[in-house]
Amino acid sequence: MIDSEVFGHQWTTAEGRVIFDEPARVRRWVRVIIALARAQAACGIIPTETLPAIEGLAQTDLPISDIARQTRATSHSTLGMIHVLRDHLPEDVREYVYYGTTVQDITDTSQVLEMQAVARLIWRDLWVTEGQLLALAEQHRTTPMVGRTHGQPGSPISFGLKAAVWADEVGRHLQRLQQAHSRLFVGQLGGAVGSLGFFRDKAMPLRAQFCNELNLVEPDISWINARDRFCEFAQLLAMITATLAKIANETFTLQRKEIGELAERTNPNTVGSITMPHKRNPESSEQIVALSKLVRADAGVMTETMLQENERDARSWKVEWAVFPELCQYSLAAAAMTRDLVEGLEVNVDAMRRNLLLESASEGVLATLSEKLGKHSAQAVLQDAYRKVREEGVTIPQALSDLVEGFVPDKDPKIDIGASAQMVDRVLARANSRRSDESEAAF
16 A cells, blocks of 8 residues: 555655655665775775775665666575675775675664654654644633543543643653664664674774764664564554554544534545535544554564574564564654644534533532532432433433432533643643753754
8 A cells, every 4th residue: 555656645655755665775775885884994994995986876876676686686685786786886896895794784774774764754743743732732721521431421521631631642752752762773783693703803893983974873782683672663653653543533533423523624625425425534533543553563563573583583584674664654644644633623612512511410410419418329319310310301400309308409500620721731831841942853
């Protein structure tokens, strides 16, 4: 679906394509190879005079078809590319490209750069979405609506409370991304088995210089068979998209015509159904939920790669080559769609009040009766009262008048949203304080 010309816009973004298309992957490999050559020249491992030609590979349009043909011919992951690189270098430089390194040094480091690019885009969209949710929470801090449990109407809350819960959760994901920065964006240079034996006494200075060239953290130890960094990022994307799916799923549910409290923004060309023209389908909400399901499934597959045998195990890490780009692109699509969804979210305050007035606020009545009868006795009385409402068709004040001596119903009952507004204010204060030290481009 990602590659579909018809449907691909629902499964990735233009920015995701730029990161993960095949020419971009080859350019990223070349970037890592050039960084390695620069580090090796700085450490006296290869001649400095070879650098201009190797650096020139960045401006060379390497033929993907030749790389593919030679990869099939050699049955090796990167030897086909090495042959093509050598063909584009002067004869006296060819021996110094991809010098002393192995597949995972290039592909793992390249995948870290992919992860970094994706994380920045996810951060940007979450940061904007959090701001939009905070604005909704502030605007609707006291807008009453039905709070629901088990899919059924419960006690009143404010819509601001619902939006603030979403914003608070998104804010924690932003913090998780920040906190994981030093763990995730780590270079890989381990050689054949992680010992860097090829480079002898220059191994450690070389690795430090290599990571510095790419602005990545230097690891304490090679991590060829330690895949937890990629797995952590995958699980973080699973959590992030699950939050986005929760927002989308709530929009999907509350957009139902018989509820009508929220709605997606539509454009004049949107068609809900070609057979039922009256429909206004929650297309974005549905797609976000679907994307999140796939991300969570892919994150589970990524976790399988942590099981490694010995010092290198392609049975596990090659799984990442298929799964990692897929879950990243699904996540980018979900984040972008949620950003647009929240930006255009339509809040029907009248529908919220209408639905609220259809149901009795039993929690408030319970609190009032508890002062007179005691909490547990009051609960038993209310259960009987609501049974009379269902069976006899009387109102709850009438039922309570029959059951509780001296009960006088409130002629002008107030809608009590509890501490909704106070909790919204606390979320707003903390989030705005944190965001004052950040920006959309802070990550």
